[in-house]
Amino acid sequence: MRRRTAQPARRPTRHGRHGRDDRSPVVRPPLPPLETRAERFDLSVGTAAEFLRSAWPELRDVHFEVGAMPPASDDAGIPRWTVLPDERRIILYRLPIERLSHLHRNDDLHRRVMIEGCVFRAAAEYLGRDPWDLGPDRFHF
Template sequence: MVRPPLPPIDTRIERFDLAVGAAAEFLRSAWDDLRDVSFEIGDMPGETGDRGIPRWTVDTTRKRIIVWRLPIERLSHLHRDDDLHRRMMIESCVFRAAAEYL
């Protein structure tokens, strides 16, 4: 007996990873200064600052940008809560982190 094919697993975490990866690749191809920068994804920052919970952390000495998944997903106030607007929020955080890096 052959089982029907299962749909691909599509989780919130995988969609987040895909959005960050696509935005990072776009930025690397557009700016030479970002070619060697490591875009990483973390769940939650270890500490908060005076300005609240960061959505990203930039480390220019190590050429790293860390995008924090949980603060972006949980603390963003979207005017429309759908896949498109969630992806746009994730991409905007990656773009703003890259702008801070530059």
């Protein structure tokens, strides 16, 4: 007669609740967001800036930058962008544009149009033109 030695019960490598085999956990770890609000803002600014650079040779050497907040506010309120023609820079401030602009519909499309509108107005200020002159074919269907 063979005598069995007591061995501790081994748990399977994959087990779910209550030690059952081949079950996945109920709650998985949270996944990181696919893209953040800041990344979407950067993408909108970048695509609008590339369109303007391709349409206007005067803007090819201009750097479009994104800043979080302007250094200080003026009497007219908090600026949405700063145009520095001597340094060939346009700085767009993400937080004032996102939080202080009023959208009639709060969705991704309207937010993107609002951001692109700010890029166009800042570029128009840099060029000394009307924003509607920067992309006339873009707005006529």
